[in-house]
Amino acid sequence: MLHWQQAEGKRHAMVGLTPPPGGSFRALCGAEVTVRRTDILELGGHWFDPTCLACETAWLSGAGSPFRARTPGPR
Numbered sequence: 001m002l003h004w005q006q007a008e009g010k011r012h013a014m015v016g017l018t019p020p021p022g023g024s025f026r027a028l029c030g031a032e033v034t035v036r037r038t039d040i041l042e043l044g045g046h047w048f049d050p051t052c053l054a055c056e057t058a059w060l061s062g063a064g065s066p067f068r069a070r071t072p073g074p075r
C-alpha cells in the first residue's frame with residue numbers, strides 16, 4: 001500500500017514494503033532512491049527529512065485513489 005518512506009534526504013511516497021537498509025525503491029515521484037538504516041523507524045531511524053513535494057503532489061492528485069483521504073505523514 002501507499003505510504004511514506006524517508007530515503008536520500010527526503011520523505012518519499014512509495015507502494016509496497018519498505019526495503020531493508022541498502023535496498024532501493026521507486027518513489028511515487030519517479031526517483032529511484034536507496035534506504036539507509038537511519039531512514040527506517042523500526043531500526044531506530046528518525047524522520048527529520050522534508051517531504052518530497054513531487055511525491056506529495058502525486059499522492060494528493062491520485063485520481064480515485066483510495067488513499068486520497070488519508071493524511072500524509074508517518075503513522
Ligand SMILES: [Zn+2]
Nearest residue numbers: 012029052055
Ligand atoms: Zn519523491
